[in-house]
Amino acid sequence: MYSNFExxxxxxxxxxxxxxxxSKKVLKNNTITTYIKNRNQFCIxxxxxxxxxxxxxxxxxxxIETLKEQDIFGELFFPIKNSNEIFVVAKTDCEVIYFLxxxxxxxxxxxxxxxxxxxxxxxxxxxxxxxxxxxxxxxxTKRSIRGKLQSYFDSLSKSLSSNTFLIPMSYTxxxxxxxVDRSAMMRELKSLHEDGFIIKNGNKITLNKEKKS
Amino acid sequence: MYSNFExxxxxxxxxxxxxxxxSKKVLKNNTITTYIKNRNQFCIxxxxxxxxxxxxxxxxxxxIETLKEQDIFGELFFPIKNSNEIFVVAKTDCEVIYFLxxxxxxxxxxxxxxxxxxxxxxxxxxxxxxxxxxxxxxxxTKRSIRGKLQSYFDSLSKSLSSNTFLIPMSYTxxxxxxxVDRSAMMRELKSLHEDGFIIKNGNKITLNKEKKS
DNA sequence: TAAATTCTGTTGCAATTGCAACAAAAAACA
DNA sequence: TGTTTTTTGTTGCAATTGCAACAGAATTTA
Numbered sequence: 190m191y192s193n194f195e196x197x198x199x200x201x202x203x204x205x206x207x208x209x210x211x212s213k214k215v216l217k218n219n220t221i222t223t224y225i226k227n228r229n230q231f232c233i234x235x236x237x238x239x240x241x242x243x244x245x246x247x248x249x250x251x252x253i254e255t256l257k258e259q260d261i262f263g264e265l266f267f268p269i270k271n272s273n274e275i276f277v278v279a280k281t282d283c284e285v286i287y288f289l290x291x292x293x294x295x296x297x298x299x300x301x302x303x304x305x306x307x308x309x310x311x312x313x314x315x316x317x318x319x320x321x322x323x324x325x326x327x328x329x330t331k332r333s334i335r336g337k338l339q340s341y342f343d344s345l346s347k348s349l350s351s352n353t354f355l356i357p358m359s360y361t362x363x364x365x366x367x368x369v370d371r372s373a374m375m376r377e378l379k380s381l382h383e384d385g386f387i388i389k390n391g392n393k394i395t396l397n398k399e400k401k402s
Numbered sequence: 403m404y405s406n407f408e409x410x411x412x413x414x415x416x417x418x419x420x421x422x423x424x425s426k427k428v429l430k431n432n433t434i435t436t437y438i439k440n441r442n443q444f445c446i447x448x449x450x451x452x453x454x455x456x457x458x459x460x461x462x463x464x465x466i467e468t469l470k471e472q473d474i475f476g477e478l479f480f481p482i483k484n485s486n487e488i489f490v491v492a493k494t495d496c497e498v499i500y501f502l503x504x505x506x507x508x509x510x511x512x513x514x515x516x517x518x519x520x521x522x523x524x525x526x527x528x529x530x531x532x533x534x535x536x537x538x539x540x541x542x543t544k545r546s547i548r549g550k551l552q553s554y555f556d557s558l559s560k561s562l563s564s565n566t567f568l569i570p571m572s573y574t575x576x577x578x579x580x581x582v583d584r585s586a587m588m589r590e591l592k593s594l595h596e597d598g599f600i601i602k603n604g605n606k607i608t609l610n611k612e613k614k615s
Numbered sequence: 616t617a618a619a620t621t622c623t624g625t626t627g628c629a630a631t632t633g634c635a636a637c638a639a640a641a642a643a644c645a
Numbered sequence: 646t647g648t649t650t651t652t653t654g655t656t657g658c659a660a661t662t663g664c665a666a667c668a669g670a671a672t673t674t675a
Contacts (some may be wrong), residue, residue: 251543266532308521315528319479322535329542330464330581368543370663375624583633
């Protein structure tokens, strides 16, 4: 598997190697891409943060995924029925590489080194995505809001190697991400604080390692 | 992307091409593999059905994934802390191909056609996995048991192109898969039936296309 | 800098869900 | 085949969660 650094190196150079890979810059709060039926677009987030969101028929918003640098996304992963269902929205100013699967992933006749490496890089990116999704699924399968919060804090704490951290999104978005009611989540945060599992100070959380469950 | 048929063709021949890919047969209810820290095993389910399950500290069982033929799994996708956390259990008699990532995915010097194709096939398998996971996530983010059931029935109905179908697992397992209490789920099934959204007859479900929500 | 918008924190209340427990049916086993 | 185990279907009750609504803080926009 490739390291984050190697992947970054490669994506930075992608356009030099392949004219089919295009890039664009998208300002904060703008739509990076919508999901279009029967198009097979891959995108790699070169810079910035973005959310993949869905609006259901009732207008309820769900954050499907939160994307960070080097994350991959695109229609290939969502066989959708109707367009206008899924959007990718820039949370900060972003830079995106995008290309069609057909244009780039097929073997070229002269089996160039570039395409070989691209294949390997894609493998790495996809594996990373699967890992991220597994973490999300683990979290969503927790039966209670408390369990979801603890699972989320746990993975955040692990990935940052610290018991104290800032929640990297608003509590409103966190509720969407955990797929629970915001006010119920706030109530549960208070209760976790009162029970001594966490210390909450605004969006700064400190886990109490003594108390585990 | 490769079709299911092409992938099947390829996996059947995998062992002829590569001595590192091994296979084994596992009888129903036996453990196919446990997840071992720092080992990078890929497995492809050649024949049969299997579940990836997790037991948490309280002994609660969660079905993380249900695997069917051509599905891919392995440690690469679960960065786990402790072994003995995740198991893959055969639901029917199974045949499995397994190999270490290191042994097989690295470029070989003579850039053989086989490795090139393997890389492309892996890309296809991983993409399929991501799609499956996205369906699961979509389902799990539904806030109510009713929503989860409808989302599940919907995708089942679509993949089988029929409004009538048999649930491919027991209701006990379905509750695990949807991550809800079984008795509450049974209650909701009854209510869906009474409200005319479905006709339930044992494990046979018929969707009422008139009623949509 | 003022106005508008979004986010946080809170609460009461109603609806949903989980838990526990049990009997009947079905499936697995020996 | 008869016995054991698992699954289904049900219910009462308690706990959790979602919904609605609101005020104040913080942030964004003009």
